[in-house]
Amino acid sequence: MTSSVGDPGVRVRVPAKINLELKVGPRREDGYHELATVFHAVDLFDDITVTPAEEWGVAVIGPYADLVPADSENLALAAAQLLAESVGQEAEVGPVHIRIDKSIPVAGGMAGGSADAAGALVACDSLWGLRSGPGLLHECAASLGSDVNFALAGGTALGSGRGEKVVPALSRGNYHWVLAVSDEGLSTPSVFAELDRLRADQDVPQPQPSSAMMAALRSGDPSALAGALDNDLQQAAISLRPDLGEVIDAGIECGALAGIVSGSGPTIVFLVKDHDAGLDLSVGLAANRVVAQVHRAAGPVPGAHVLTTANEIGNAR
Ligand code: C5P
Numbered sequence: 001m002t003s004s005v006g007d008p009g010v011r012v013r014v015p016a017k018i019n020l021e022l023k024v025g026p027r028r029e030d031g032y033h034e035l036a037t038v039f040h041a042v043d044l045f046d047d048i049t050v051t052p053a054e055e056w057g058v059a060v061i062g063p064y065a066d067l068v069p070a071d072s073e074n075l076a077l078a079a080a081q082l083l084a085e086s087v088g089q090e091a092e093v094g095p096v097h098i099r100i101d102k103s104i105p106v107a108g109g110m111a112g113g114s115a116d117a118a119g120a121l122v123a124c125d126s127l128w129g130l131r132s133g134p135g136l137l138h139e140c141a142a143s144l145g146s147d148v149n150f151a152l153a154g155g156t157a158l159g160s161g162r163g164e165k166v167v168p169a170l171s172r173g174n175y176h177w178v179l180a181v182s183d184e185g186l187s188t189p190s191v192f193a194e195l196d197r198l199r200a201d202q203d204v205p206q207p208q209p210s211s212a213m214m215a216a217l218r219s220g221d222p223s224a225l226a227g228a229l230d231n232d233l234q235q236a237a238i239s240l241r242p243d244l245g246e247v248i249d250a251g252i253e254c255g256a257l258a259g260i261v262s263g264s265g266p267t268i269v270f271l272v273k274d275h276d277a278g279l280d281l282s283v284g285l286a287a288n289r290v291v292a293q294v295h296r297a298a299g300p301v302p303g304a305h306v307l308t309t310a311n312e313i314g315n316a317r
Contacts, residue, residue, distance in 0.1 A: 004094075009051030010127045014119035014151055014304040015041040016110040016297070018177065018262045018269045020217075020225065023207035024232040027196055032146070032162040036207035038169060038217070039147075041154040042177055042299035046104050046112065047307070048076060048119030050127050053097035056081065062102035064112075067185070075113045075144060076100055076120035082140050083124050083132075093128045105293075107185025109237075109263030111147040115304070118151030122304040147263075154303025156217065158209060173220030176274055176298050178256065178281045180247050182266040183292035186237060191264035195236035207232075226257035226271050237265035243290045244268060254284030 017039050025034035058077045060068040068074065076098050084093045098120055104112035121137050124130075134152075141148035146163035156171040216224040238245045238261070247268045248259040255277060256270035270285075272278045275298075282294045 004052050007052050007127075009049050010123045011047055011049040011307045012119040012123040012126075012304050013045050013047050013307050014115040014122075015154055015299075015301050016044040016104040016112060016115060017041055017147060017150055018110065018299070019231060020156070020229055021210060021213045022231040022233055022263065023209070024192070024195060025207040026204040027192075028162075033192055034161070034207055035159060035163050036209045037159040037163060038156065038209065038213055039150040039159050039166070040156045040175075040299050041150070041301050041303060042297035043301045044104055044110070044179070044295055044297045046115050046119060047101040048116060048123050049099040049101075050080065050096040050120065050123040051099075052127070053095050056095040058098040058100065060100045060102055062100075064102050064104075064106045067106040068100065068102060068113075074098075074116075076116035079117035079120040079140065079144055079148075080124045082144065083121055083130075083136075086136060086140055087128075087130060087132070091128060091130055093124070093130075096124060096127065098123075105181045105185075105267055107187065108181055108267040109186065109188075109261065109265045110179075110267055111151060111263065114145045114147035115151045117141070117144045117148045118304040121148075122152065122306065126306050150303070152303050154301060156300045169217055170214070171217035171220075171300070173222075174298055174300070175222055175225065176272050176278045177296070178251070178270040178272055178278050178285065179262070179295040179297055180251065180268040180270070180285050180288070180291040181293040181295065182241075182244070182290065184266070186240060186264055186266045188264040191233055191236050191240065194239055195233060198236060198239060222257055222271060222273050229258050229260045229271065231260050231263075233264050234261040237261045241266055247285075247288060247290050250288050251281060251285060254281050256281055
């Protein structure tokens with residue numbers, strides 16, 4: 001075995017995602033929906049630390065810790081165990097303890113659970129000295145959840161299939177965002193089910209990325225990107241939580257270029273023109289009764305990666 005109990009372990013940083021565009025096709029026979037999406041990783045991170053242990057275990061730390069299962073339901077633990085099973089007899093791997101320093105909202109439409117799974121895959125791969133390469137990690141990621149592959153990749157990327165097929169998007173520039181986090185999560189399956197209900201009488205086409213979004217990403221211009229932001233799940237999320245529409249209106253009134261539901265919600269992401277506009281908007285939104293927390297973020301940032309420099313590890317503490 002390449003690691004043993006008492007080793008300091010490996011710490012991995014993994015970003016939250018937002019969807020700049022999310023086109024949802026018809027419901028498939030397996031219950032999932034075909035997607036055409038543009039993922040974008042922002043600098044709101046969970047840190048995943050794995051250390052060799054006598055038994056498998058997980059602990060969650062941070063403001064959202066109470067909302068995350070710390071048992072076999074935990075997606076990071078499932079990811080570590082899946083990777084161990086997948087390498088089987090080819091390498092000697094043993095149980096790990098996983099610590100999740102959680103800053104990404106839970107059930108917020110920002111793929112926090114998927115981020116933790118991706119972080120655990122990268123951390124265990126490094127701890128166990130597997131050097132698996134993208135093939136095995138991507139295979140494990142796809143079976144753990146639709147957004148896990150993007151959490152490995154980061155940046156700005158096109159997602160297809162049920163979201164698990166990811167290729168980098170041709171894009172320029174950095175963007176500033178303000179995230180309005182709700183104090184109550186939304187369940188992803190219920191938002192997809194609500195969309196099916198709202199579209200019951202419609203012929204739903206196969207989803208395609210829009211040329212407006214592709215051109216906006218190439219331009220690097222926040223105003224162009226603001227005009228192209230689009231999420232088919234927004235209508236369903238607002239149908240379940242009408243107060244989210246008020247949050248979007250409040251953000252626009254306070255100067256945002258655009259506001260959109262993130263993934264299946266309920267987090268609302270606002271695009272602003274620069275850092276200072278982000279500061280102004282976060283002050284304005286902090287007063288809104290529906291908004292539990294406001295974060296500023298910028299993207300794109302890299303996907304799950306091992307923290308190596310003292311500076312990075314210092315910042316993570
Ligand atoms: O893949 P993941 O576990 O993240 O998906 C959670 C749920 O979201 C699925 O069980 C399904 O109800 C819904 N979903 C969907 N179509 C997708 C992705 C997710 O219907 N492309």
